[in-house]
Amino acid sequence: MREDLVRAAEEAARRAYAPYSGFRVGAAIRSGSGRVYTGCNVENASFGMTICAERNAAAAMVNSGERKVKTIAVVSPDGERTFPCGACRQVLHEFGCEEVVVRSENGAVSYPFREILPHAFGPEDL
Ligand SMILES: O=c1ccn([C@H]2C[C@H](O)[C@@H](CO)O2)c(=O)[nH]1
Ligand SMILES: [Zn+2]
Numbered sequence: 001m002r003e004d005l006v007r008a009a010e011e012a013a014r015r016a017y018a019p020y021s022g023f024r025v026g027a028a029i030r031s032g033s034g035r036v037y038t039g040c041n042v043e044n045a046s047f048g049m050t051i052c053a054e055r056n057a058a059a060a061m062v063n064s065g066e067r068k069v070k071t072i073a074v075v076s077p078d079g080e081r082t083f084p085c086g087a088c089r090q091v092l093h094e095f096g097c098e099e100v101v102v103r104s105e106n107g108a109v110s111y112p113f114r115e116i117l118p119h120a121f122g123p124e125d126l
Pocket of ligand 2: 053055084088089
């Protein structure tokens, strides 16, 4: 199950548009319905316009009418653990993300979302 999500993220990473950094990232979300939504990073000649894989996966999920992220798996090519950046953590919190899975030397490793974004600010705080 966890491995399936990592595999979906690996497939998405192959579609990354990363000509500037060469750092190809893939993300796969398991949503509230159990469906899987993927995203890759999309860079731009105006570097700051780059969108991360995780936010593209969240946008794909919302665009399909879902609002709940159960788990997100994130992979990058170098075999190192890659965690969502701060901006993506904030966006994932908006949609109730519970778990982050990253690839490691020993296979997929899971972290509770609150561990990577403690004291998060979200819709419940407004
Ligand atoms: O978690 C991450 C970290 C980085 N990137 C992208 C942004 C940029 O295209 C490249 C280098 O930062 O990797 C992601 O998509 N997700
Ligand atoms: Zn990000």
